[in-house]
Amino acid sequence: MKRTFYLEKDKCKGCTNCMRKCPTEAIRIVNGKAVIDDDKCINCGECIRVCPYNAYTSITDKIEDLQNHKYNIAIPSTTVYGQFALGTEICKIHNALIGLGFDYVYDESWAAELVTKAIRVKVNADKNIKPKISSNCPAMVRLIKIKYPGLIENIIEVEAPMEIAARLAIDKAQSIDKNLKKEDIGVFYISPCPAKTLSVKEPIGKDKSYINKVISLKEIYGDMVRELKMHDNMCYSNPSLTGLKWSISGGQTDACDFENSIAISGLENVIDVLEELELGKLDHIDYLEILSCNGGCVGGTYNFENPFVANSNIKHILKALKEDKPKNEFTEKFEELNKDGYFDIEIYKKIEEKKPNIKEAIEKMDRIEVIYEKLPKLDCGSCGAPTCKALAEDIEEGKKTIDDCVILKLEEK
């Protein structure tokens, strides 16, 4: 897997903060520096968030990339609306992007409302596997693939709002300017997190993203604040009430409105629930919204505002919004897109599962157990592995030795 961030080794002190927080135990400290195992990394960005030395740097496209296209469209993530002072008009936020050089701004929330409809159709069409799990957070899809492969078929195979928005934005641009060719258009997503950034660079469930470039909100936030005024007289679309809810935890389940649903945000909480799901405890639930960041997408590491404040800002906008599109027209649009397969992606290809070599695997587990019994079980992390169990596994695989255990060494003296 590609990653959308990297470690600046000079800044890394080997402090173990990221290693302890990593949900898939993908990080080890080797020779005093963090090393990420790409096979285990889900690009959730927890390491970026917890690093006290800001040693992780995001790989993001730049505003200079606008020069590469004749016509540039910005699609701000719905979370962007919650990042400015309370009461900031949506129109000004859109115009700030025009001020940065974009030719058009396309709102993501209407696409989220379309996807809401698509989810309802898909969930109601298949009641055999319950609960259906939201695929909106790419980090969570990757988490399930790596840590809970038995739940892959629970993931709902529906296209992400940002991708639908991109396709509709291109159509819109071409309807405004008939001479525009597809290759003239650059579609930029203003992203709240590394996970969504990666879903453009390396899409899940399809070959290519409809988005060309992804800029982290933090990268352009300062410039947006400076440009927060009207640049052309045009007001772009107001957000959709249903779609804007997607930016906060619980909003997606609220929008989809199934009889029984659960909304979970924050990696540790999600992991708890997935563990229970594997025990067959949640078969009565229709829909599970799982989001990697606390508070939902407003908690993404590329946002500027504190997630709780952003949540309050979003709710303030929601209160003022009315359903302002004629229902029929919207339903017709949905039917048309649905028929054309806009919402279909393929997340789980049928993979032949390998037959386990039971004997070998158990012998390995026994060897790990013998090593583990010698360790102090303090999970202090000083050896550069997140837990004593992980160290035991690393020793068995020959990646570390028992001498790496600092506690045992102290006891020897």
Next chain:
Amino acid sequence: MKKIKSYSYRINKNDFINAGKVSSEIKKNLKKIGFTNKIIRKLAVISYEGEMNIIIHSEGGGIELEIYEDKISLNIRDIGPGIDDVELAMTEGYSTAPSEVRELGFGAGMGLPNINNCSDDFKIASSENGTKIESTIYLE
């Protein structure tokens, strides 16, 4: 066929604090060995229901996970009052769980039927001294 390995887990009466720990541990071990998702899912459900039965209805007991070359067995045993009418207890929705247990969301009367549904082979023996369940899944 030869037994490769067995693991034993103790479960205490009324121990809601640790409820689910044994089945999670069993699930974790099965994942590490690399059994297919389908098999892990079945065994996870069986061990969870078995674990809850021991916590709710018995005086305590345990689960033994036995791994053979061609099958996996879960032996769920407890000391306790036993089941008066096994056939009735196998009916979906039939429950003898006390109301305080039901208030916790357990005791919906699906425990034994769920175990039965997930098992390839299912044996149950109950007396006033306790209950023994032997559930087997064959490896394809």
